[in-house]
Amino acid sequence: MFKNLMLFRIEPSWSKTTAQIEAGLAQMRFRDCSPTQEKSVGWSEPRGEKHAMLVESVGGQLILRLTTEAKVLPSNVVKRRTEERVEQIEESTGRKLSRMEKKDLREETLLDLLPKAFTRISNTIVWIDQAARLLVMDVAGQTKADEIVAMLLRSLDGLVITQVQTTSAPGSQMAAWLLSHEVPGRFDVDRECELKATDDSEGVVRYSKHTLNVEEVRKHIQSGKMVTKLALTWNGRVSFVLNDLLQVKKLKFLDGVLDGPDSTGKAEDRFDSDVAIVTGELSKLVPELIEALGGELAIA
8 A cells, every 4th residue: 555655744734534534635636638738637536446535544644645647648749649649740841840830849749749649647645643643654765755646635625745755864874873783662673775976976786685784884884975865664564675764665574464354355444444554553663763863853
């Protein structure tokens, strides 16, 4: 259900019923791309069932899904077809087209090609824990996160969210953990990390499937390299890679965690059990991770 985590805090005064959230999302419901539309973004049913709810509540935890459909049309294809049309027109008219005319022709070419283009559909899960004032996105980068934030703000009146920041910089804390090979709480250092030089060399050192409790790693840190990624496990149940931007990547629930009584049942039952288990685990992991990083930075 989640492969990545980006964490946000919900402003304390914001609170909506499930029905109010459903009504807000319905204004931005996903629609398939029209023949000449390059991209369509909107909210869709988390269970994947048509005409179902756009917000699912499982044990008080709210799950949303943002769907994006984009036409796959390589820029070199558009460029080549446009150049062919420019050449044909210039030969038939005996004059050179202006820059504006070429731009207009490119737009016409794009509209002609879009109905024939393949489409790519992607879904992003958003989890809202109103009691903890926590909003979590399954996104791997800031650009996608910004798109989802914009959609949330357009859909949910009065919503104010801020990205979680910690008192200690994640990079500094990860360096300290590697130097001591100890992490607070129920975390353990795993077998992957990335270190980057801060000088003009911009050198990068990566370790994968490699023990990190070695002098070589400590020497890299002591020589000034910054830790930008570090693999961790939590409570023997969840593994992930933390980066220096406080983003969680490669999230994986370890063997047995998702094996509940409904794990082999109907898809609807699995959805409920998976949401309950995943949010149950993450609702403990996230605050412990923030605490391990020195606690949450208060935003005035």
